Amino acid sequence: MPEIKPNEIYTTEEARDFLKISDSxxxxxxxxxxxxxxxxxxRYRIWGSEILKLVSPExxxxxYRVYKKVKDKTRRTIEDW
Numbered sequence: 001m002p003e004i005k006p007n008e009i010y011t012t013e014e015a016r017d018f019l020k021i022s023d024s025x026x027x028x029x030x031x032x033x034x035x036x037x038x039x040x041x042x043r044y045r046i047w048g049s050e051i052l053k054l055v056s057p058e059x060x061x062x063x064y065r066v067y068k069k070v071k072d073k074t075r076r077t078i079e080d081w
Contacts, residue, residue: 004018004048004051004052005048006047006048006049006052007047007048007049008047008048009045009046009047009048010045010046010047010048010051011043011044011045011046012026012027012030012037012043012044012046015035015046015051018051019051019054019055029054030044034054035050035051035054036050037050
């Protein structure tokens with residue numbers, strides 16, 4: 001598999017292949033803004049840096065922090081109940 005270059009522009013098909021996700025998942029990511037993309041001629045174009053953000057360890061640690069925060073808040077709410 002070729003490497004992802006941050007300054008290259010990729011199609012949704014190429015991004016989907018790099019990330020090994022389904023067509024519906026890439027559409028959902030685009031719709032929710034998880035992947036920022038630009039529409040050119042009716043088709044989405046994605047910067048390589050956006051793809052790299054999804055596979056970076058930084059994103060994983062951010063997700064964990066948010067999950068832990070929600071989990072702790074839920075636990076406190078249940079205890080107060």
